[in-house]
Amino acid sequence: MTYNYKFPHPAVTTDVVIFTIDEDSLKVLLVRRGHGPFEDRWALPGGFVEIDEDLESCALRELAEETGVTGVFLEQLYTFGAPQRDPRERVITVAYYALVPIDRLHPRPASDARDVGWFCCDSLPALAFDHADIVRMAQQRLCAKLQYSTIALQFMPGRFTLGELQRVYEIILGEPLDKRNFRKRLRAYDCLVDTGQQRRNGNHRPARLYTVKEPGAVRIVR
Amino acid sequence: MTYNYKFPHPAVTTDVVIFTIDEDSLKVLLVRRGHGPFEDRWALPGGFVEIDEDLESCALRELAEETGVTGVFLEQLYTFGAPQRDPRERVITVAYYALVPIDRLHPRPASDARDVGWFCCDSLPALAFDHADIVRMAQQRLCAKLQYSTIALQFMPGRFTLGELQRVYEIILGEPLDKRNFRKRLRAYDCLVDTGQQRRNGNHRPARLYTVKEPGAVRIVR
């Protein structure tokens, strides 16, 4: 069975940059390629768009297949289409990025991936195709978006402390923030709810636990 | 001659939203379709990506074919890929947008376009495919970008007055601006050069003529 066209068609894929915060650093999910070009190299999870499948559905499907994560913030990043970016044939890829909370990581190797793992953004291995460019652009976008939206809340688990949230900002921005100004700013956003609960964690005063008021909603602020 | 693949491939196009300012309004360039689905309907200029052609090259080529304009600000907008957006076959389109100056408009009907014309953004005719969505998103992006970059300078001809530039901002944003604050802001950007020349235009004091310091450069400001 082959599919015939009157003029040449490129293949189209989606790739997903899945970010999380783990062990005090920003990490991306990579899979080790089981075959094809760049065999054994690490690459972004992604794959071919099915002929009746929406682009975002494709990205969501692959995200679910790789990580079991659903219902996350998913945004189109950019479409990469340099003619020689795949040695097999012309492949145009629509890149998305997603943020998954610390507590919902269950990556397992999928069908055509030999292995799967989280890597610190600032010490990535050599990646397949132009995936290093894609990760770099996603990281820039994340950093920019952090400053004028509530996107960072997507990283947070069900309940969390303000200290933990501040740490997330600091890790992504790569610089320390002032505690009181940070809290003032978050209070102004009015997007957190005090659960009334506390977390004792070490030999110090316990911290209040908060939840996100509208999980999944990303507000533009400032 | 046909092209055969082991699995179905979508077609890929680029479409370009070409903005200009004319007659005190924001306009987009549309072409009237000469055949195919939506025959005689107005649509964005665009077409199929050649198999060895970069995406942006494709958009630039079509922009040049339609308008004769080169060297303009061109930016990827979004990729639209709903399965049924084209009735013929699955077509994924990578949308770009471009800003062309008032004095460089030479649109002429191209090969597969029956007619070509400029339309006010706020009174568009019924468009082919999902092109109305594309225009809407491009307009949003333009509006947002205006506030934190020097993108609006791309609309300006070789020499222009500060009053004309302010009018461009007001047209896109849809609200009047304060003259003194506007000029203070532009002065802070430091992206204009006083030519020393003036323009007499009506029974009033003549206005100074400025040029853009680095034409083509779009700086992020604020």
Place this chain on the structure above:
DNA sequence: TAGTTTAGTGTGATTAGGACACGAACCCAT
């Protein structure tokens, strides 16, 4: 030459952002 029209210019008020220090609560070790 008086009237009309747009060009060109600065200050003061308000608002937003950034720097900054200390008591509270808990744990642990003595």
Place this chain on the structure above:
DNA sequence: ATGGGTTCGTGTCCTAATCACACTAAACTA
């Protein structure tokens, strides 16, 4: 039990950016 260590939680002042606002200048016309 008490003192030391650690993170939690809170408000004020100062600076910088933004916004509102009004008059004179230069040209043309009648």
